[in-house]
Amino acid sequence: MSEPNDGALPLTPAGSAARSDEELLTAAASGDQECIAHLFDRHQGSMYGLALRITNDTMLAQDVVQEAFLGVWRNAARFEASKASGRTWIMSITHHRAIDAIRRRRPTMELPESEMPPPAALTIPDLWEEVAGRLDAGAIRTALERLSAVQRQAIELAYFAGLTQQEIAERTSAPLGTVKSRVRLGLLALREELGMGTHAEVRG
Amino acid sequence: MMATLRLDCAAADDLAGLFVLDALAHDETAEVLDHLATCHKPHASFAEMAAVTGALASSADLVDAPPELRARLMAAVAATPQVMDDVKTVVRDDVEAVVRGEVQTVSPGAVQTVSPGAVQTVSPGAVQTVSPGAVGGAAPISIDAARARRGPSRMGWIGLAAAAAIVIAALGAWNVSLQRQVSDAQGEVASLQQAVTTAQQQATDANAQLTGLRTQVTDTQAQLTAALARADTSDAQVASLQTQIQDMQVQVASYEQQIAVADDRVALIGQAVAAATTAGSNIATLASTSPDSTAAGMAIFPASGTGYIMVEGLPEIADDQTYQAWYIAGGTPTSAGVMTAGPHGLAIVGGLAPISGTDTIALTIEPAGGVDQPTGTPVLVGKLPAAVALGGATSIQ
Numbered sequence: 001m002s003e004p005n006d007g008a009l010p011l012t013p014a015g016s017a018a019r020s021d022e023e024l025l026t027a028a029a030s031g032d033q034e035c036i037a038h039l040f041d042r043h044q045g046s047m048y049g050l051a052l053r054i055t056n057d058t059m060l061a062q063d064v065v066q067e068a069f070l071g072v073w074r075n076a077a078r079f080e081a082s083k084a085s086g087r088t089w090i091m092s093i094t095h096h097r098a099i100d101a102i103r104r105r106r107p108t109m110e111l112p113e114s115e116m117p118p119p120a121a122l123t124i125p126d127l128w129e130e131v132a133g134r135l136d137a138g139a140i141r142t143a144l145e146r147l148s149a150v151q152r153q154a155i156e157l158a159y160f161a162g163l164t165q166q167e168i169a170e171r172t173s174a175p176l177g178t179v180k181s182r183v184r185l186g187l188l189a190l191r192e193e194l195g196m197g198t199h200a201e202v203r204g
Numbered sequence: 205m206m207a208t209l210r211l212d213c214a215a216a217d218d219l220a221g222l223f224v225l226d227a228l229a230h231d232e233t234a235e236v237l238d239h240l241a242t243c244h245k246p247h248a249s250f251a252e253m254a255a256v257t258g259a260l261a262s263s264a265d266l267v268d269a270p271p272e273l274r275a276r277l278m279a280a281v282a283a284t285p286q287v288m289d290d291v292k293t294v295v296r297d298d299v300e301a302v303v304r305g306e307v308q309t310v311s312p313g314a315v316q317t318v319s320p321g322a323v324q325t326v327s328p329g330a331v332q333t334v335s336p337g338a339v340g341g342a343a344p345i346s347i348d349a350a351r352a353r354r355g356p357s358r359m360g361w362i363g364l365a366a367a368a369a370i371v372i373a374a375l376g377a378w379n380v381s382l383q384r385q386v387s388d389a390q391g392e393v394a395s396l397q398q399a400v401t402t403a404q405q406q407a408t409d410a411n412a413q414l415t416g417l418r419t420q421v422t423d424t425q426a427q428l429t430a431a432l433a434r435a436d437t438s439d440a441q442v443a444s445l446q447t448q449i450q451d452m453q454v455q456v457a458s459y460e461q462q463i464a465v466a467d468d469r470v471a472l473i474g475q476a477v478a479a480a481t482t483a484g485s486n487i488a489t490l491a492s493t494s495p496d497s498t499a500a501g502m503a504i505f506p507a508s509g510t511g512y513i514m515v516e517g518l519p520e521i522a523d524d525q526t527y528q529a530w531y532i533a534g535g536t537p538t539s540a541g542v543m544t545a546g547p548h549g550l551a552i553v554g555g556l557a558p559i560s561g562t563d564t565i566a567l568t569i570e571p572a573g574g575v576d577q578p579t580g581t582p583v584l585v586g587k588l589p590a591a592v593a594l595g596g597a598t599s600i601q
Contacts, residue, residue: 029286031286033278033281033282036281037274037278037281040274040277040278041274044268044269044273044274045266045267045268045269046261046262046264046266047269048267048268048269048273049264049265049266049267050261050264052264052265052267053264053265054264062269062270062273065269065273065277066273066276066277066280069277069281070277070280070281070284073281073284073286074284074285074286075286076286077286084251084254084255084258085255085258087258088254088255088257088258088261091257091258091261091262092224092254092257092258092261094261095226095257095261096226099226136262137262137263137264137265137266140259140260140262140263141263143259144260144263155225155260158222158225158226158227159225159226159227159257159260160264162226163227164227164228164229165222165227165228165229165232166229168227180218180219180221180222183221183222183225183227184218184220184221186221187221187224187225187253187256187257190256190259190260191252191255191256194256194259196252196255196256196259
């Protein structure tokens with residue numbers, strides 16, 4: 001569903017650093033450790049950033065990244081480029097691990113601050129293929145802010161705070177069906193905001 | 205779509221957003237995975253929603269991980285075997301041990317034929333397995349080799365449950381078919397009987413060594429007697445012979461202990477075989493979650509009396525660790541007891557009285573002595589064809 005990403009790192013035209021995530025994952029599936037190392041270098045900042053955002057704990061976030069990335073390595077053969085971009089796949093594994101980690105830590109944990117920290121400067125190319133690298137974290141946050149407050153809240157409680165739909169319903173005093181539709185409509189609206197609509201339709 | 209599924213396509217699509225956000229309870233996640241693994245309709249909404257979550261992931265700040273994490277991780281990568289190809293490797297050993305080429309799952313659309321060479325240990329063409337492909341990028345595969353971990357895992361029960369759910373979803377179609385096609389439990393019995401043979405061989409080996417050792421003790425005692433009868437025997441020689449005898453007696457005791465353990469195992473396995481062949485027994489096939497492990501086993505809960513869990517090929521673990529079995533009822537784990545692997549990684553426990561509602565059996569590696577709640581991800585997992593009923597199919601001995 002994503003465009004090839006060969007040109008994403010134009011400053012490094014040769015070697016595995018010039019190859020797309022999908023090509024690197026394919027090579028990694030055959031046991032290529034150099035390729036998996038490049039994938040790590042390319043995505044570690046996003047992985048660790050997401051894990052930190054969710055866990056708010058540097059040690060736990062490192063565990064999460066390690067577990068997630070070993071999962072990527074071990075399961076590289078299961079990656080299907082037709083179903084998701086390499087980055088989406090890697091980040092979904094990272095997210096899943098991070099959510100596991102904080103659910104494990106509950107109920108003693110403090111929920112992460114809902115206030116987002118100030119954006120950091122993007123120092124490496126954003127290789128998020130779905131939108132061909134047009135968006136950085138700031139653009140995505142802007143899109144999030146355009147959602148209705150209740151949709152944004154539902155999505156953030158789910159994605160960053162690791163609450164289940166049931167827990168979101170309790171926390172926001174909303175019926176389960178309402179939570180479900182807030183999440184669904186919020187994600188659809190976000191997709192629209194990010195200009196991913198036509199892309200997805202073509203994919204069918 | 206198979207008749208056993210609880211979710212229909214519309215209901216599954218309705219949960220797509222929550223699913224890709226990891227915002228479903230694990231039983232709900234398992235239902236969605238069950239549906240996706242067996243439904244042959246496209247369910248494009250999952251891939252679309254997953255792509256949006258890719259954007260959410262990118263909304264977090266980039267933070268460089270500590271350099272030592274990279275070094276540690278790449279060392280772990282070098283030491284961690286990969287899943288060769290698809291879920292088939294998860295069930296490969298189990299398939300090999302239990303099915304022996306007799307089972308073929310047939311779920312149109314959801315099932316892919318095993319690629320040649322991917323499952324060399326299984327009769328060519330005899331086994332098909334389900335592909336988790338329908339789940340796409342939205343399904344994180346979270347089963348890692350526990351040995352690749354740095355120290356005790358902080359991942360906990362949710363991880364275990366999620367991993368178990370994923371494995372079970374992947375095994376779903378296979379299991380349904382397996383239960384139907386080998387309802388006479390022939391495959392299980394073949395495996396158990398193999399285990400009996402193994403245990404008997406262990407007992408025989410230990411017996412032979414014991415006999416040899418007892419002869420040596422007798423010989424040495426005779427030497428000691430002869431030495432004591434001679435005037436020129438030094439105290440050192442006497443002490444040496446006495447030490448030898450003591451050492452050998454310690455070994456004799458050790459062998460006797462091993463034989464007793466092996467005998468117990470043979471007896472237990474015999475009971476387990478009987479239970480497995482009894483009509484109405486509830487049998488879960490336990491599959492390794494790690495493709496590099498040859499461990500496989502089964503949990504057997506007869507219609508009356510207590511149950512058994514038996515596993516072969518368990519990898520060696522550290523002295524301060526133990527295998528621990530778990531009853532999982534609706535996602536809630538309860539300890540079924542610790543399991544000690546003997547030679548050939550054979551472990552069995554009997555006298556099991558699973559708690560009501562147990563639908564899954566899992567094994568984890570835990571600190572020696574066992575723990576109240578699992579701290580690791582499962583090394584083996586299997587789903588019972590029927591949950592244990594209230595009041596129990598079993599009684600506590």
